[in-house]
Amino acid sequence: MTTDLRLQIEEVMIEESWLLDGNRFEDWLALMTDDIRYWAPVRENLGRDEEDFHQLHLLTHFDEDRMTMGLRVARLRTGFAHAEEPPSRRRHFVSNVKILDASSPESVQVASNFIVFRSRPGLEEHLFVGGRRDQWVHTEAGWRLRERMIIFDHDVIENITVFI
Amino acid sequence: MTDFASLVDLDRCTVSPRVFNDQDVYEVELEKIFTRTWLFVGHESQIPEPNDYLTTFMGAEPVLLTRDASGSIRVLLNSCRHRGMRVCRRDHGNAKLFNCPYHGWAYDTGGKLRGVPQLEESYYNELNRDEWGLIEIPRVESFRGLIFANFDAEGESLEEYLGDMAWYLDLIVNRSKNGMIAFPGCHRWRLGGNWKLAAEQFGGDNYHAGALHRSMVEIGLGTQGDFRGKNPWISDFEVKCGNGHGFINFDIDSGEAPPIQAAFFEQIRREAVETLTPEQAKLVLSVQVGTVFPNLSIISFIGFTSVRVWHPCGPKEIRVHSYGLVEHDAPPEVKEITRKMLGLTFSSSGIYEQDDGVAWGDIAEFQGGPVRRKYPFNYQMGRGHGKRMDDKPGLIHPPSTEIGVFGLYEKWREMMAR
Numbered sequence: 001m002t003t004d005l006r007l008q009i010e011e012v013m014i015e016e017s018w019l020l021d022g023n024r025f026e027d028w029l030a031l032m033t034d035d036i037r038y039w040a041p042v043r044e045n046l047g048r049d050e051e052d053f054h055q056l057h058l059l060t061h062f063d064e065d066r067m068t069m070g071l072r073v074a075r076l077r078t079g080f081a082h083a084e085e086p087p088s089r090r091r092h093f094v095s096n097v098k099i100l101d102a103s104s105p106e107s108v109q110v111a112s113n114f115i116v117f118r119s120r121p122g123l124e125e126h127l128f129v130g131g132r133r134d135q136w137v138h139t140e141a142g143w144r145l146r147e148r149m150i151i152f153d154h155d156v157i158e159n160i161t162v163f164i
Numbered sequence: 165m166t167d168f169a170s171l172v173d174l175d176r177c178t179v180s181p182r183v184f185n186d187q188d189v190y191e192v193e194l195e196k197i198f199t200r201t202w203l204f205v206g207h208e209s210q211i212p213e214p215n216d217y218l219t220t221f222m223g224a225e226p227v228l229l230t231r232d233a234s235g236s237i238r239v240l241l242n243s244c245r246h247r248g249m250r251v252c253r254r255d256h257g258n259a260k261l262f263n264c265p266y267h268g269w270a271y272d273t274g275g276k277l278r279g280v281p282q283l284e285e286s287y288y289n290e291l292n293r294d295e296w297g298l299i300e301i302p303r304v305e306s307f308r309g310l311i312f313a314n315f316d317a318e319g320e321s322l323e324e325y326l327g328d329m330a331w332y333l334d335l336i337v338n339r340s341k342n343g344m345i346a347f348p349g350c351h352r353w354r355l356g357g358n359w360k361l362a363a364e365q366f367g368g369d370n371y372h373a374g375a376l377h378r379s380m381v382e383i384g385l386g387t388q389g390d391f392r393g394k395n396p397w398i399s400d401f402e403v404k405c406g407n408g409h410g411f412i413n414f415d416i417d418s419g420e421a422p423p424i425q426a427a428f429f430e431q432i433r434r435e436a437v438e439t440l441t442p443e444q445a446k447l448v449l450s451v452q453v454g455t456v457f458p459n460l461s462i463i464s465f466i467g468f469t470s471v472r473v474w475h476p477c478g479p480k481e482i483r484v485h486s487y488g489l490v491e492h493d494a495p496p497e498v499k500e501i502t503r504k505m506l507g508l509t510f511s512s513s514g515i516y517e518q519d520d521g522v523a524w525g526d527i528a529e530f531q532g533g534p535v536r537r538k539y540p541f542n543y544q545m546g547r548g549h550g551k552r553m554d555d556k557p558g559l560i561h562p563p564s565t566e567i568g569v570f571g572l573y574e575k576w577r578e579m580m581a582r
Contacts, residue, residue, distance in 0.1 A: 057503055157354070159353060
């Protein structure tokens with residue numbers, strides 16, 4: 001049962017990567033619920049016993065809802081989002097999918113790891129690496145993403161022009 | 165030996181490309197500029213308690229901003245006096261002692277050397293600990309919570325150094341009764357490019373916005389395509405402040421704020437009448453962007469405020485440290501709206517800021533060839549069209565102009581030629 005669930009979630013995550021790497025951003029957004037929270041707290045170098053990303057009002061690289069995700073995607077379509085024009089080459093790798101909580105059949109908490117490679121025209125090549133904590137909910141249309149917390153494993157990060 | 169003064173042509177208002185990509189120029193900047201000016205190191209709200217600390221950089225030097233055990237603010241080189249390793253490698257915290265990981269020398273938050281392993285057995289008690297405290301930056305001064313430090317023990321006070329710029333900074337940091345506090349955390353990201361390209365843009369380049377940020381206009385967020393405003397001289401203007409500082413003010417309609425934020429804006433406007441002069445109060449909550457020479461910039465609009473340092477990291481790399489400021493008295497919901505807006509627009513992923521980084525990186529990376537270097541960049545826009553006004557300090561220009569931007573290079577030239 002858990003294996004089956006994990007395979008279902010892995011399948012939708014592979015679909016996400018496929019859509020993102022293929023510049024199909026609107027189709028990717030369609031995999032999110034209307035009340036999506038897509039966020040990425042900044043990381044801090046603190047003591048081993050101090051959690052850095054649960055502080056109240058901590059700055060975030062992303063803290064998006066459906067509306068602002070839509071803006072980010074619409075901007076990429078204008079032809080004038082110069083950091084992605086011409087578009088970077090991107091490749092998403094998602095692994096280590098682990099079901100954290102499947103106590104409700106309609107909603108699961110899932111951890112995963114990611115590596116996103118980005119190559120920009122004439123400029124450097126970069127990796128974005130980290131983990132994700134997702135909540136996926138089951139709807140009539142299939143699994144939909146309700147929350148994604150992106151935990152970047154970077155101290156000083158690169159200019160973030162990609163979706164994770 | 166390079167004649168640095170020749171790289172900035174005061175008569176023609178031009179700047180050599182070498183200023184932006186030359187390793188020799190960079191090395192001299194670290195000495196002649198970054199050890200002789202007031203550099204921003206943090207906000208008082210980030211170190212509220214005795215023994216609180218924050219680590220950052222002043223030019224090429226890692227430093228500790230501390231509040232010592234007696235409550236005084238100090239800035240210390242983050243470098244053990246024995247072999248030089250950084251004694252603290254965390255971003256911030258509270259500690260009575262900084263223990264150097266290498267051999268264990270221990271310093272308090274005032275910089276005093278407190279502990280030396282084997283002091284008796286191996287130094288035979290012949291080491292005078294009073295002589296080997298952390299190197300202290302001689303001058304530290306604050307402006308409305310913004311802490312600056314200066315390696316140069318002599319020279320202008322911070323207030324004198326800011327000059328006319330203080331009036332404009334007050335529009336943001338003194339617009340409310342109880343002032344501002346920093347959000348926890350720091351947007352830290354790396355960009356290709358020279359630190360001065362970032363500093364000049366925030367110090368007076370609104371001209372770029374219509375082209376570089378055209379995507380924002382296309383999706384309906386830049387309400388005015390040319391980013392020039394409608395009331396030149398009055399509420400839409402740029403200022404050359406002297407000492408290399410510059411400021412931009414635009415009264416652009418930023419759209420409708422959520423009701424709770426709109427109510428808070430009204431509160432700020434009421435408070436500003438008391439904390440500022442009438443001339444200043446009229447400008448509160450405009451779009452405001454500025455640079456304090458050399459590498460501190462501030463941007464404030466739709467309620468959010470970022471103060472960021474463009475840390476130089478070689479001639480072609482910038483490490484940005486951006487802190488978010490918000491009114492101390494803002495309701496929690498407003499703080500959250502503000503924090504999200506800051507991340508969305510001006511941050512490591514900001515839908516404005518993403519594109520800025522690409523321009524600066526391109527210029528530094530591709531324009532260092534021996535041919536291109538012979539042809540200077542043009543900073544002539546608006547030359548001779550500014551004036552002094554009674555209601556606000558500095559040399560005022562209607563947008564767009566590059567006279568404020570060029571002021572940064574006039575200051576740069578003056579310091580590099582010394």
